[in-house]
Amino acid sequence: MQLSEQEETTSHERFMRAALDEARLAAQMGEVPIGAVLVREGEIIARAHNVRERDDDPSSHAEFSAIMAASRKLGRWRLSDCIVYVTLEPCLMCAGLMINARIGACIYGAPDPKGGALGSLYAVNDDARLNHRFAVIPGVLEDECAGVLKSFFATMRASRKAAMRAEAPAAPVQEGAPTDAAPEALRDAAGALPADAGAAGDAADAYELAERVHLEKRDRDRIRTTGVPRAVRAAMPPAASPSFVLAIDSFKGSAASDQVERWFEEGVRRACPSARVECVLLADGGEGTVAAASRALDGTMRAVAVSDPFGRVIEAEYLLTHDGEAIIEASAAAGVEFSGCTHDEALRASSYGVGELVRDAVCAGASRIYVGLGGSATSDGGTGLLSALGARVLDARGREVPPGLEGLAHVASVDLAPAVEALGKTELIALVDVENPLVGKRGAVRVFGPQKGLADLPTPRGDCATLFDQLDRDMISYASKLDDARAACAGTGRQEGERRFRTVSGVPGAGAAGGLGAALLACGAKLVSGAEALLDLLDFDELLADADVVVTGEGRIDEQTAAGKGPAIVARRAARAGKPVVAVAGGRSMNLDAVYRAGVDAVLPVLRAPMPLDRALSAEETRRNLVCAGETVARMLSMRRLR
DSSP states (O other): OOOOHHHHHHHHHHHHHHHHHHHHHHHHTTSOOOEEEEEETTEEEEEEEOOHHHHTOTTOOHHHHHHHHHHHHHTOSOOTTEEEEEEEOOOHHHHHHHHHTTOSEEEEEEOOTTTOTBTTSOBGGGOTTSSOOOEEEOOTTHHHHHHHHHHHHHHHHHHHHHHHHHHSOSSOOOTTOOOOOOOHHHHHHHHHOOTTTTSGGGGGGHHHHHHHHSSSSSOTTOOOOTTSOHHHHHHSOOOSSOEEEEEEOOBTTTBOHHHHHHHHHHHHHHHOTTOEEEEOOOOSSSTTHHHHHHHHSOEEEEEEEEEOTTSOEEEEEEEEETTSEEEEEHHHHHBGGGOOOOHHHHHHOOOHHHHHHHHHHHHTTOSEEEEEEOSBOOOSTTHHHHHHTTOEEEOTTSOBOOSSGGGGGGOOEEEOHHHHHHHTTOEEEEEESOOOOSSSTTSIIIIITGGGTOOOOBOOSTTOSBHHHHHHHHHHHHHHHHHHHHHHTTTSOSSGGGOOOSOGGGSTTTTGGGGHHHHHHHTTOEEEEHHHHHHHHTTHHHHGGGOSEEEEEEEEESGGGGTTOHHHHHHHHHHHTTOOEEEEEEEEOSOOHHHHHTTOOEEEEOOOSOOOHHHHTSHHHHHHHHHHHHHHHHHHHHTTSOO
């Protein structure tokens, strides 16, 4: 539906006000108040404000950070369906990023005649030589956007003058008497201030001015250690400010790990602006695994056309490193987001697309492939993956069995030889986030099936009272066929030393991703804790040394959290280091004894007030809840209740 001009103006103003909220947050932190949001299909998907001073990062402009956050959330660099709203006209750097990201449009508030790159000083968007041009709408809430800047610098000037008066001698100084002159940095800062800085026309001077108006470059205690070499960090004198290590998993359906941590940090800084905060992008084999690995490994994202759980062609990406390692998320091709989680879809969902990603990585020359098994919509025992790799999963008539969990009832034989041959010498490592076996009370069907939409219905088949009984029996039979196929491939040279089990059905982690763990085991893979592997990669234990408190969590904390999930792994490591652990969650189960035994000291549900579920799961509401949670934990720490 086409919006009227009035409706369009109202929409632009609404999103610009959200950007102004970000700008005001920057001002509260002593940063130049510039804010930005990214909008896709009428919803804000990323927001950020200027944090250049805090991070010592020249690229930490509001719109730059928001674009990066949106790319991580969407899992792609092309943002042609996104609109940037920013309170100040972008500079050359940010305008260049918009071109490279193929942004659909940029809407800004105040112009920047001394540095604006979208019409004021430069007009890069009008350069026909560039390979992308986007729409630009200037002047939305221009007065308000300029006013925030002007007010900020007026306050800065007043503070500097007051500081100068406080430092000045109270009476004439007698010759030879000691004096308490203002620090040199303070005198330089006060003397350098222009008479009317901060107006929209002087906005280009904002970043330079921000450095000069501080009494010193920053308070000694206000140190953010992220990105500082550990050798340098070890030599730093102890700071009085509290130190937080954040290692929070994604809140599925609401926010990725990096967003959750950023919003929680906002709340921490409300209560303690000088806090030291170390953010660790947590992943355990599910959503965010590739993003976490890409922070520590050099490589490129490789896009592949694959099948989703229901055979629809989609584009999925994985990380291929320069050292020949591939990191794949099963959820990229078979994630729960592709399913409506109905009973019928849970029966039909296939892991075929995951096998296509593995096959592509082999063809691309990967010598080692990590497959993260989390967040899948499938319960097919990995039959789809095996078929994509060339294995033959056949019924009694020699035909391919139907896809999905419903096909397991028809499996009469499994031939792994073609898949083993296709994999060659490639090493397979499955990153699991649970310790559940393939079958039984803790197996894939009974534990994870309901999460994917399976209903335990009565069944007239045989002596099985319910559908879960029958499906688990089908899974047991399928596991037996996998064991036979594995034995038939003995002597092929594929990781024989790793096969120290009699049957795939009972191996911890074999039930991960609806049985994908068992299928990969049958192909010679190792099963390892995804969270452990990634935390090792990020040198997590070293980060704990100076922490006053460790904060972890996920969308819902229950008994499954203690069964190999990322927050439990974080808690165990922190407990070994003697650090208190708080876990934040959107919701929790009644009994969390296993979670507390894992090392968590307290679980903090973040919901601020009763509200409908769809509202509680929205990114905007999740942000508010996490900001409040961060403030709460910081204030508790200041009361020494966690020490």
